[in-house]
Each structure stands twice: as C-alpha cells, then as structure tokens.
Amino acid sequence: MAASTLTEVARLAGVSPATASRVLNGSARTPGKDIAERVRQAAESLGYIPNAQAQGLAKSSSGLIGLIVHDIADPYFAAIARGVQEAAREQRRMVLLATTGGGPAEEKEAVAAFAARRADSIVIAGSRSCRDEDRDGNAELAAELDRYCRNGGRVAVVGHPVVGATAPDGYHVVKVPNQELAARLATELAGGWDGDFVIVGGPEGLLTSDDRVRGFQEGLERAGRRRAEVLRSAFNRSGGYDAGLELAARIKAAQSAEGGAAASKLCIFAVNDVMAIGAAAALRSEGLRIPRDAAIAGFDDIETLRDFRPALSTVRLPLEDIGRLATRATGRHAAGGDSEAAGGAPAGDITGEVTLRRSTEAAA
Amino acid sequence: MAASTLTEVARLAGVSPATASRVLNGSARTPGKDIAERVRQAAESLGYIPNAQAQGLAKSSSGLIGLIVHDIADPYFAAIARGVQEAAREQRRMVLLATTGGGPAEEKEAVAAFAARRADSIVIAGSRSCRDEDRDGNAELAAELDRYCRNGGRVAVVGHPVVGATAPDGYHVVKVPNQELAARLATELAGGWDGDFVIVGGPEGLLTSDDRVRGFQEGLERAGRRRAEVLRSAFNRSGGYDAGLELAARIKAAQSAEGGAAASKLCIFAVNDVMAIGAAAALRSEGLRIPRDAAIAGFDDIETLRDFRPALSTVRLPLEDIGRLATRATGRHAAGGDSEAAGGAPAGDITGEVTLRRSTEAAA
C-alpha cells in the first residue's frame, strides 16, 4: 500500500533500477529510446513518485530552502515570504517555514532544524537585535550558522548580519538602506513642515529600528532642523498605539495651552507602517485628526495598508524583491560575486522610495 | 567537512550506533546512565545533528506537514498559515509551504511534491472552484490526493472538499459556515437598513464566494427583503475596486435623478474584506462617502484592515484557529473521530461572528 518504488518500476519495465533511475531523473542522457519509453510507462502505470528523502540522502542535497521569519501573519514578512517562494519555485526548490517570534534562541533552533533536514540554504528575515539580553542568544545563533555554512549550507540574512557572526563562505547579507532612506524621508518631510518632529521607535537595540531612527535624525540635521525626541515602544501596532496615546495627550495639552489649533504642529515618524497605523488609531481615538492635528509617516509601504485614510506617507521597500534576492543569493549558481563583477550593480542592491501622501500634508 | 554522523558519535563514545541512536532519540528508555552520558557528550563535542532525511527514510515518516495556499502574502492565508505553523510546532513538525495562485493544476503539483517529500500530512487552504475550466484540474487533484491518502497521508481541506474527491481514510474537511454566517449578516444588516442591497461576488463557481452570496440572499429573504443583485468580479481587491466603480456610477446617477442625497441608499456586501476595501476605495475615488452615500460590509475580518476607516462591518472568522484545527486534524493522534465522539462538539467546528461597525451605520 505504500508508494511504489523505483525498484518496482524497474522490475515492471524489465530493466535494472540503475537504468530506471537514469531515465526518470536526468543524470547523463536518457538511454535507449525504447527502453526509456518502457520505463516511463511503467512509472506512469504504477503512479511512481520518487522519494525525495532517499534522493536527498543519496545525493546529500535536499532541494529545500529554509525561511525564518518572526511571524508569517505580519504583512511585512508575508511579502518577503512571497518573494522567497517565487524564487524558490524558479529554482525548483521547496520552502520550509519557521516562525520564531523574533528571539535569537528560537532562530537558532530553527537553523538547527533546517540543518537536520539538510536544507540547501536558509533565508533569515527579521530585525537583528544587539540588546544585552540577546547577547548569548546571538552568539549561539552565530555559532549555529557558522557550523551550517561550514557544512556547505548557504545563508542569506535580510537587513543586518547576525550579530557576532564571522562571515564564512556562503554567508550573504541583503542590505537594506534603512538609514539612508529614513534620512531622505526626513529631508523631504522637513521641506513641507514647520513644526517639530517626534520619532516613535522600537526598543533600543533593534538594529532596523535604530537605523531608521538614526537616519531620520541625520536627515533632520541635514535640513537644518533640530533633532527629534524618540519615544520607544514595541515594534508592532500595539507599540505604535501606546506611543500614540502618549503623543495625543501632549498634543491636546499644547493645543489648549495655546488656545487654538494654530499651534505648531507635530510630525510623527513611526519606524514602520504598522506602528504608524497604531499611532494614528490612538490619535483618532483621542479625537485628533490627521493631518489636521498632527502629521504622521511610516516606513515599509505595506500593501494592505495602502487603502488606509489618510493615505500614509512612508518609504516604499521592495519587500518581494528582497525575498527573491535573498533566495537567489543562496542559489547554487550564486556562489561567487560574479554578478557584481560583471553586471555593474551588485545583485543584492536594494533600494527604496520616499512616498509622500496625505498623512503628512501641511494643509490643515 | 560534512556534518558528523551518528556512527562517528558512536565510535567516539565507544558504543554501537544502535545504542547511540537509542540515547539521542527516545526509542525505549535511555540506556545505562553512564553510557548515555558518554554518548551525549560525544554528540555535543562533535556538534552532531541528526539527519532527518535518513531518519525519515528509515522510519518512513518525515515530520513534515505541507501547506498549500493561493498566495502567502494575502492576509487571509497568512493568518491561516500562522495557525498551521503554531499547531505544527506543538506537534514538533515543520511546515513546507507551497503557493499556487489558486489553480487546481498547481495544487496537484504541490500535492505531488509533498508526496515526494513524504510529508505526513497536507493542509489545503483556499477556495475550491467548480467552474468548467477547472474540471480536469479538479479531477487530477482529486486523484492525486486520493493516491496520497492511500499511501497513508492525511489531508485537511479548509472550506469545501476538493470537487470530485471521494473521501478516503485520512481525508478531513474543516467546514466553515460561510453560508449561515452570510445569512446572519444579511439579517442583521436588514434590521438597520431601509435601502436596497447589492452583492459584490467573486467569479461564479468559486465555492466560498458562492456560499456567501447564497447565504446573504437567504438572510435577506428571511428578513422579508427582496434579493440583491449580484455583481461578479475578481476575488481580490482589484475586483472589488472594479465593482466599486460601477456602483459609484449608479449611485451618482440615482442621486442626481432624485435631486438629493435623500434617495434610498445602497448597502454593498462584498464577499470578502479585501474586495470590500477595494470597493470602498473606488467609491471614495468617485467622491462618495461611506456610510453617507452607501454602506458597505465585507467578510473575514482581516486583522490588518481593522484600522480602516470607516470601520468595516464584516464577519469575524477565526482564521488562525482554522489553520490550527486543520493541522491538528491531520496529526498522528487525530485519526479517528474520537474527539468528536468523546468531547461533544466535533473538533472541526468553526464558528464566526457578525461584527457590525461604522461602515454600515444607517445614520448619515
């Protein structure tokens, strides 16, 4: 009742298993046309499906690519996953999914699990952290990755290298110019905004968040503005909401102090779209309107959020491309820096685009 | 340079591979404490990672669960995927992801690929179709699933059984009461709405869409209202947008004909949230406001869309639970209908909740 095997196919076709194998997979070239046809028919009639585990064991390569994300339901990761999936399909590989909630300890476990399954490569998405509490976790993750690479595995990390990881062979980083883009966003915003800026950031030590905060401050400085205060909260909608409540209180206080809405208005930069949406919801729940009482901008340009009103100013990141590129970087043929040397722009060059929309319009 | 093997560990510990295996995995109980400790140390010092492929080959069971979705970046599927992922983790299994774009042909390929990898079970999410063009595809998919089940695989389908599939052992359907919930939505809506209803549905033959359309009509009827006209378009945001444009034109025509906004207003039911958002965007782009000029409701209650304004009336579906349940239904210990017989409510009973929000408020 178990699935039929290559041996059975061979027997039915009256050939040796070796021959059957040669026909059904493309080792050299398909042997004698008549023989080949017989084998194929036998396979067909038995409903033969090759056992990938056995193939993998014999060839020691599995056709698997492991993807590690914080949370697959987060639209940011879902978009990256789509890119990974597409690229994997091109390479005729399957993707193994692991969600970790963001801790390096879980990430380490995921890497080990992938290694056990002999995944050919691993893509790690999700912000790295350099907080003290994550020190040990990071070190263990780095060690695990190192071992994986030494055993011939390929790794691509989105954003930042794993903290403390040496860069062994097969270790790629898909860099995302968070800092530069945040700076550009700040500059453009400063051009049309008189009031002060506030940043709603994630916890200190989250590299992606830190980059965006730093970049935004730089951009402000470049535009001759004073640095923005930074509020810290969770790197998700609820964090944004909390910060939003705090800000709403301040705004209302300022408004009543100055006796009118003519007060200098605040422009809020949340380090990702989801936080921005949370903050906006909080302001709204306190009776404030955007952009009348405050402006707000995010980062990522999450597709599902594009219909949000007022339309959110943000930085468009090509999330799918990021996933695709990371995956391709770990492909069999992507080992060397050839594409970089030959084609001009390195294949891993991600770029984004500042996108100003209504949420930061100066007009009341 | 390749990862170290069990044999190496055994040799280093001075025991037989069998013993090492017994220690490192839990077959009976761990042998002699001293021996066990030695083996564990040897494994540790070699950085031993068991080869899951080899284990799978030997035990003929892989610890893999395959998940088939239309598009992982679609928040509906992403939410289900999260549930699947969680349940898989509980069962110490890993999830293999396949995205198909919705065609039965691709789904069949995915099933075959999972079968090749010897996935223990498969979860299929995404609407079934009974359109003519999908007839052959459905048949092939059904055949493939059948074969998979006969070989001992377990399958759970979300929503509807695969068209034409006999129900072999190990084949589960997680039913979603789309029709009933849509009916309830219609009834509740009818209670607070005087005007006419229109349905924005997906293409005819998409079972989920059809169920929701049918249910909504039923609910209307039950409430003593006349049936709604049904507009057909793509089962995604852009389909909703197209339909929205069409409706906007009608609404404006009606308004100017009656010379005022006092005309009987339209309530639009889009068969899923994403379509509803698309339709809402279209209305807005034509200068119409919700719920002033028309009401609108969706289905699913997608999390990312909850901050949309005006808040969307919809039917909350426990997407994560659905994924979890589907996964559990295919677990090793979920074979029989025991849970159903023993625990009262069948484990696969999904329920939803009508959630009325501002988008369908009658007040102008």
Next chain:
DNA sequence: CTGTTAGCGCCTTCAA
C-alpha cells in the same frame, strides 16, 4: 541492556 544485522529508496562508481 547492548551489539549485530538488515534494510528504508535511491544514486553512483565500476565492470561488463
């Protein structure tokens, strides 16, 4: 309680 012996299903040298 431990070691020995066969495979799991396939691929890949090697001879023929």
Next chain:
DNA sequence: TTGAAGGCGCTAACAG
C-alpha cells in the same frame, strides 16, 4: 549502453 555492487545515515528487528 546497461547491470551489479556499495553506500548515504539511520532505525528496527533480532541475538547475545
């Protein structure tokens, strides 16, 4: 070109 033999790493029956 085709077949025979060995092994990928592990587990599961036996035997000791």
